[in-house]
Amino acid sequence: MIIPVLTLIIMLIVGAVVLGFIAVSAMFLIWWERKVSAHIQTRYGPMRVGWHGALQSVADVIKLLLKENITPSGVDRLSWWLAPFFAVVPVVMVFVCIPFGNIFGIELIARDLNIGILYIMALTSICVLGIFMAGWGSNNKYSLLGGMRSAAQIVSYEIPLVLAMVTAVMFAGSLSMQKIVEAQKGLWFVFQPNMAIAFAIFIIAGTAEVNRTPFDIPEAESELVAGFHTEYSGMKFAMFFLGEYTNMFVISALAATLFLGGWSGPFLPPVIWFLIKTYGLVTFMMWIRWTLPRVRVDQLMGFAWKVLTPVSFANLIVAGWILMK
Amino acid sequence: MDDTSLKEDIGTEEFWVNMGPQHPSTHGVLRLELKLSGETVVDGIVHIGYLHRSMEKIAENRTYTQFIPFTDRLDYLASMNNNLAYVLAVEKLMGIEVSDRAKYIRVIMAELGRIASHLFGITTFVQDLGAFATPLFYGMREREKIVELFDDVCGQRLTYNYMRVGGVSRDLPNGADGKIKGIIKYLRPKFDDLEALFNSNPIFTARTRGVGVLTASKAVNYGVTGPNLRASGVKWDLRKDEPYLCYDKFTFDIPVGNNGDAWDRYKVRMDEMRQSLRIAEQAVLGLPEGDPTVKAGRIFRPEPGETYMRSENPRGELGFYIVSDGSPIPFRMKIRSPSFSNIAVLPDLIRGLKIADAVCVLGSLDVVMGEIDR
Amino acid sequence: MIKYFTCIISGIWNLAKGLFVTLKNVFVKPVTLQYPTQKLEMTQRYRGLVDLYPEKCIKCGQCVKICPTACLDLSVKAGEGADKKKEFGHFKYNMELCCFCGLCEQVCPTQAIYMNKIYEIAVYEHGKLHIDLLDKDKYDEWANPDVK
């Protein structure tokens, strides 16, 4: 009797910690993005709400929660209501097997699944469903176009993404995230030539996966107003926002784990190493976003199928050949 | 279920999408109706008039001097050039000769205005391509230097009301020529930076090359003028071909494109800014002495008659057709605005392109609604 | 095949050049003017609100005549003194209509009407934008607004 209750309590605590971390991390990222973009544009960004605008995201979130929640007439109610949850919940579930390192000997990973990579890949591809449901349910042509685009985009970028991950898995010899990190104790994967290529592919495809410039065509502001979330307001919109930034964190955390040695690193505690690597990659994605223009929808597909997929296949074959040797 | 009803159920159809008047990339309040088949534009209809402020009616109720502030608000990105075009038209009607210093000051102001306008035009174009805010803000940052100079010279940031019939409202303030030289020196490397951002960027080139090709004959037939016409390969610039003010005293080139696609329209603007710097530099160095100002209170009563004067604005040829009946207010004034003709060609250009390219073409035409609707 | 790879590599190189430009700007000091704490000195010729030196004014009405938007309203009555000097009936300024073109300032023969340097005006209701130019402390509220 006592053991199940204890497990339940531990589960609840872990869940609360993870959820709290997600919320704080997303709010931090939103603030950080505004600061990064501001400094790229030689301005200051939020300054007047808290120290250097540190409370800006808090104010934004409270305000968004308070806003009127408009449900336009003519929406497909079920998919309209479910879409924001589909955008957020799978991303949150990914956190189950992201290794944050260890602190005082406690492994900071909710559950080290032995099929961790498979689980993550399965979950990240559910996100597209949320976007597509939002696009379809909104009963708005811009949203529909955005939803269609995202379906095409995410499905085609999933392939190079997975192939790049598989390269790392082959080198590590395991699907478990912890094992992959441990396999990089000596040398990070990214320092091997064909893993470096896999890393580049992963970052590009990952950027596409989280709909960020130059691959932000589902929400393409200058074409589709706000794409799939044109009609969403208030809290539902906040959930899409949360989903987007958490997704960005997840992709960067994955890249850090698979290629940059995860939480391993000298001197500093593992958690710090992990966060430095992850937020570094997130910042890199932001840097790209605030520099490059967007690609067109057919160029996007062409790039996925004509460049990324063949290159990642070739890379995989080379990796296999190296391992066989 | 029989076959036909199934087909009806899952058949595809073309649909109309309404863009604007409130849309982030319609440059104000343009409204586009696009007939889409999937992502491809099948047909487009342009609706204008959402900013129709009845300038021509107002002109019939204002004296010649009173109308100058209204020209500021025509093409609000190049107010200085609009002022200039208008006062040139009135001067032609009245037969007034302008002092040399006034001419030089006008040239400097017009060319700086052209740079400010092109900076904004190019960077909003790149913003339409999806490079969110950064290029636009770089452009605005550079433009701010020019705007601050204008603020210094005439006291406003956007609506200058600087030119007067017969001269300019005030002489340059002390030290202004040094400031202008400073701006010229500041801007040159900044243009290089902008070019490094765009010119060789593979995404930018892929998005613009071969998109929205406007052939030379079509451009002429549609009455397209300015950088858009030159991008199509027609070497036509009023500053060279019908020199007004003292443009014949300066050496400068006219950049011309080859294909008339969005890339050429961008490139021509970029090169034109450098040429404008050249002109402004020569004008500052050769600034003659004298008094360029005129009295503001003078009331003009032109002989009954009419005139048509056009001058090279950043967006093309801005023409004023003024009919006078001998009274201090014009009998009829028609403003021939370049953007009006430039935007008319849009439905022809976007047919068969993707929706993202439609936005790209619209951005590359660089239109200003205040001028289209007047 | 070689072309394919050179294409990719040159593409990446050119993207990196663009990224370098933005990176360079990160380390430039922001050009932002932190408005409420830092304020710009208005230029000598800045055209703020229309203001009047009543003692200089000769009530010629040229400013009213030239105003493109008819935002000035001047009425003059004959004075009661022995010389029948003109006196103000009223001199109203409708800021809602003003286009800040500065024509009135330039046309004034005695520089009585001028444009001051006030530029921070934001109100909740229209009434505050109708101004009596003869009132001495009409702009006090906006001359040094309390903002931080």
Next chain:
Amino acid sequence: MSNGEAFGLIKLKIPDTSLEEKTRAIVVPREGILEAARCLTGQGFDSLHNLTAVDNKDNVTLVYHFYSMKKRAGIVLKTQLLPDDLTVESVERFWRSADWLEREVYDLFGVKFLNHPNLKRILNPEEWTIHPLRKT
């Protein structure tokens, strides 16, 4: 090519053509506008730069500004319409720029252009009935 030469050419086709003294504008009768347009396109006037109307109360004058990019020349063509019959042939088939310019003149003055492909109001709302720049 000057106004005078163009005038001579048009005069051959349309005998009623006259030359305005002061402005050197060619005035053709309303019926001759198509013939004049054909003649001008033959002469290389490839750009209809501007088209507008002036309401002189007793008549409405249409003013065409043509330019030739090759010959670097421009001419002004005018035609007068009576207020009770504001119709004229459209020149849209020769110069595409006439499309919108004619719509604008229709919108502001109520001049009806025959054989125009899409003669609708362009600046003002479509349900309006007034033509704001008419003086009567």
Next chain:
Amino acid sequence: MAVIERIPASGLIEKFPGGNLALTTSESVLKWSKASSLWPLTFGLACCAIEMIGTGASRFDIDRFGAGVFRASPRQCDVMIVAGTICVKMGDCMKRLYAQMPEPKYVIAMGNCAVSGGIFCRDTYSVVKGTEALGIPVDVLIPGCPPRPENLLFGIMKLQEKIRKEKRVKR
């Protein structure tokens, strides 16, 4: 429009000791959040739009006030900055956009055209004389033609002040 209405069971909480204090604190937090995060609608009509972009750009940086998130969709905005001349044809669109914005919503009339028709007030046939003529309530009026960017920032601060002073309305 009052914030307090959105707190569930506010009437009940008030009756408890200290409840009123809790309500007031939470209300001021809510007002603070509303005032510090005013997302404007990307809605440029005419000349003033350029100054609005100028305010957003590096030199003046509206983002310092938390008001730099220009959203293109009216569903996600808090404040509509009417920047420019409103014409008859545009009037209906304006009303529709205002109706599409979720509560609480604010309107800033930037420039004399949006305040009263301004320079285009006389002798025109197609200009609406100000935002209020359309039946859209305006919170802050900013005169100017166009107002300086500093003036727009000042207007935003005035709006924040107004939000902070909003009266607490009981149901």
